Amino acid sequence: MRKLVQVIVHKMRNRKIKRRNRSLGGDIFLMIVLGMFGLFSLYPLVYIVVNAFKPMSEVFIFPPKLTVDNPTLNNFFDLGAIIEGFDVPFSRYMFNTLFITGVGTLGTVLLGAMAAFPLAKYQFPGSKLMSNIIVYSLMFSSAVTAIPNYFIMSSLNLIDSYWAVILPAVGGTLGLYLMKNFIVQVPDEMLEAAKIDGAGELKLFFSVVMPLCKPAWITLIILSFQSMWGTTGGVFIYSEELKPLSYVLSQIVSSGIARTGVSSAVSLIMLVVPVTVFVISQSNVIETMATSGMKG
């Protein structure tokens, strides 16, 4: 069983990656297109980073500039001073966010992918109905479901706990739908071969499906992490010591214009972690390029 996977992985690795059918003119043209849209997209990142290091005197210059003349760390010191003054220590907020993000992301990826596997690869009574429900539940506006969700949460006694934020995220179908569309491509022959070796469905899932769908679940980690990281808890968590970091930081931001510089520092801090996760994960997707690959 494991040997089979190893052989396949080895085969994929030895496959030479050659660039055929590429003309220089086409390369240049496409690079220009990429470059232009890239500049267009880069703008908010540059803006957030630069603003965080602007001294107060430069924040209010109009029109706003994309450069900073006298970079300063004052915004970060000010932010630190504000956080010092809170009743709940910063590390507590940090822990809340890490717990929510960690458990939420793990749950989304693991439970979503596990449910996606049978739905993608087998036909059984109810499979089609379930697949349809999953796609269509992506289309119902979450703006109105928040209220029924609140009642369900409170009747289960989950209001004001981490789970009030984690469970609805895990119960979303985007992750499952994404995974399902990748698992469909896992060759049936590989599953059959592993089954002949005596592997059960769960074993198939962990030792054949998941390794082959690495680009998919890494993508899902990025998406899930990003949305969990930004969650403020809203009305679902009201105890101050259970609030996530983004709630506290957004409170600081919304508390007045005098702290404009500080709010730029907040934006940068909130951005750094998801971007780091993104870069690490994304370079992992790229790394698998040489090792994975499926016959369609």
Place this chain on the structure above:
Amino acid sequence: MKKTNNKESFRQVWQRHKSKYLMIAPFGLIFFLFTFLPVLVSVVLSFTSFNMAEMPKFSGVTNYINLLVKDSVFVTAVKNTLVLALVTGPLSYIMCFLFAWLINELPRIPRAILTLVFYAPSISGNAYIIWKLIFSSDTYGFANAWLMKLGITNEAILWFEKADYILPILIIVQLWLSLGVSFLSFIAGLQNVDRSLYEAAAVEGVKNRWQELWYITLPSMKPQLMFGAVMQITNSLSISSISIDLVGFPSVDYAGHTILTHLHDFGNLRYEMGYACTIAVVLFFIMVLCNILVQKLLRRMG
């Protein structure tokens, strides 16, 4: 949810597919409680009058009649939503694929950087507020400054105050934000294309990158393309926060009013939850309809 087949008894089905049902169960339970049930309750609420202070009162199809027949603002909202969706939906879909495909050609490091750059607008929260500066209505706004420098206009244009400009601005911002989930899934999907197919194709006479794209890459990515289509349909029909934040709420002549901003109006400002749920249900059916049409179109092309 689990339907039994007529030919087999429930027990036989369970025996045969037990492991599959058990793998779905953990997700299924959470999904049922926190996604499916809330949707169901919302649908029920759409037939009631509910102000969140008193118990919902059953009102039959009154909400639906009011919304579809009497609410003239809703007609504007539907029109705007469809215009936005028809332009940004297909365009953003093509952009997601095109950029993912182009990036996939690059060596490792530039590719990681460019992926981040393109994805940046969707990761940076409400960074789209910077568009307010670009289209600022005084001469300092970048758009005005440039137009005046180039001699196209003599005086500053009031971008957000003229109804004609509002939809085009929303389209530009939405396109800028559109390299999100679908874009990432396309990048991941491109990693899964069997590379030996390209070599075989080169031997068999595929001459350039466009033929390669058409004959190999696209057919190998059907599941991801389907996924991307669903995501872009849902996103392009759900434009609301960029409209509220950029052109204000309510916008001039309701020019930036969409189905979701209409929902926001009744749900968050007027507390008419029953009516808000009705809007959600109607939007749901519009999305389902679009989805069916697009899936048919994609199948015909494949």
